[in-house]
Amino acid sequence: MKTFEGSMTALATPFRNGALDEPAYRALVRQQIEGGTSVLVPMGTTGEAVTMTADERARAVKVVVEEAKGRVTVVGGAGSNSTAETIEGVRRVRDAGADGTLIVTPYYNKPTQAGLLEHYRAVAKAHPGFPIIAYNVPGRTGVDLLPDTVLRLCDIPEVVALKEATGSMPRAIDILEKCGDRMTLLSGDDFTVLPFIACGGKGVISVSSNVAPRMMADLVAAARAGNVAVARDLQVRMNELHRLLFIESNPTPVKWGLHVMGLFGPEVRLPLVQMTEPNAAKLRDTLRQLGLLTG
Numbered sequence: 001m002k003t004f005e006g007s008m009t010a011l012a013t014p015f016r017n018g019a020l021d022e023p024a025y026r027a028l029v030r031q032q033i034e035g036g037t038s039v040l041v042p043m044g045t046t047g048e049a050v051t052m053t054a055d056e057r058a059r060a061v062k063v064v065v066e067e068a069k070g071r072v073t074v075v076g077g078a079g080s081n082s083t084a085e086t087i088e089g090v091r092r093v094r095d096a097g098a099d100g101t102l103i104v105t106p107y108y109n110k111p112t113q114a115g116l117l118e119h120y121r122a123v124a125k126a127h128p129g130f131p132i133i134a135y136n137v138p139g140r141t142g143v144d145l146l147p148d149t150v151l152r153l154c155d156i157p158e159v160v161a162l163k164e165a166t167g168s169m170p171r172a173i174d175i176l177e178k179c180g181d182r183m184t185l186l187s188g189d190d191f192t193v194l195p196f197i198a199c200g201g202k203g204v205i206s207v208s209s210n211v212a213p214r215m216m217a218d219l220v221a222a223a224r225a226g227n228v229a230v231a232r233d234l235q236v237r238m239n240e241l242h243r244l245l246f247i248e249s250n251p252t253p254v255k256w257g258l259h260v261m262g263l264f265g266p267e268v269r270l271p272l273v274q275m276t277e278p279n280a281a282k283l284r285d286t287l288r289q290l291g292l293l294t295g
Contacts, residue, residue: 002073002099004131004161005184005202006038006224007217009209010046012251013060014264020056022063024264028210029067031263035213036221038203040064043077043093044102045140046207046251051269058092065097075133079104083119087126100131102163102205107141113149124158132158133205137165137188147174154182163188163205169195176200190216190242194235197223207250208242211257212292241290244283248275253283260284261293 009032014024032040042064043049043057052060061076068074076098078089086103093101103123105116120134134153136145144166153159164172165188172192175185176199187196187204196204197220209216215234222231245253252268256275259266260283266274275283287293 002131003038004073004075004100004133005186007036007209007213007220008039008041008075008186008203008205009037009213009216010044010205010207011040011042011064012210012255012258013042013047013049013052014255014258015267015269016265018267018269020060020063021264025060025063026067028258028263029064032209032213033068033071035209036217037072037209037213038217039073039075039205040068041075041077041102041205044079044104044135044205045137046210046254047077048251048269048272049077049079051272054089054092057089058096061093061096061098073100074098075100075102075131077102077104079106079135081106081108083122086119086123090123090127090130090132094127094130100133100160101127102133102135104135104137105141105143105145107143110143113146116143116145117149117152120153120156120159124156127158130158131160132156133161133163133186134159135163135165135188137163139165147171147178150175150183151178154179160184161186161202165189167192169199172196172201173199190245191239193219194223194228194231197231198228207245207254208238210254211245211261211287212238212241212290215290237290240286244279244286247279247282253279256280257283257287260287 076093
């Protein structure tokens with residue numbers, strides 16, 4: 001049975017001359033599996049899905065599935081602010097062989113809570129039995145999936161988890177109190193992994209684990225085992241890395257980090273631009289201090 005918890009990586013997408021760099025993407029998948037990542041999540045925010053075509057997104061998920069070879073769970077992003085487009089995106093994710101899908105709340109058109117609920121119901125009805133991770137990131141979407149609505153999502157069997165990216169511990173606790181074991185709660189904020197899991201969360205969908213998969217996997221494992229001292233040490237050690245990976249628009253910094261580590265080039269798609277040199281130097285130094293960069 002596939003897992004939808006643990007140390008989960010929101011994969012960055014490598015480009016070369018404007019196209020998907022498939023060899024580099026496969027190398028990233030191997031690095032993640034070797035580093036202890038339990039779930040790979042291509043085509044989310046960090047994957048630059050919004051600036052890729054539907055065909056490119058489907059191919060990216062297919063590449064990850066092929067390279068993972070069933071060793072870990074693959075959850076392909078398929079979110080859109082159109083319910084019809086989301087349903088079609090999920091079809092492509094399924095056809096690519098993914099084990100589930102990540103669906104961000106519809107952005108820009110600002111649906112009500114009733115609209116959000118009907119959106120997820122419609123997607124689930126169109127794809128019965130296919131696991132959905134709902135994704136709440138109001139800082140990007142302009143709409144907030146509230147705890148009472150999350151409780152109603154528990155009645156949709158296909159919605160197996162929620163990526164909660166507000167970074168609010170009171171919010172996480174409220175959801176956990178309302179939903180209990182009916183909803184797997186995942187942190188979408190690298191800064192709060194330890195307290196999130198300590199309060200009942202089951203893992204994180206991480207940006208930092210792109211460059212530090214083993215550290216994040218160890219942090220999540222320690223937190224879930226109740227080994228607070230080890231988890232706290234890792235959480236504190238990684239704090240500056242988390243900060244620098246969001247010092248400019250994600251995924252620009254994490255792609256720069258992967259570049260200096262030799263995984264792939266730093267290319268991003270407009271309107272994103274390259275990381276500024278002062279911030280790039282800070283990130284390079286931090287990667288070296290954490291033992292993630294040699295030379």
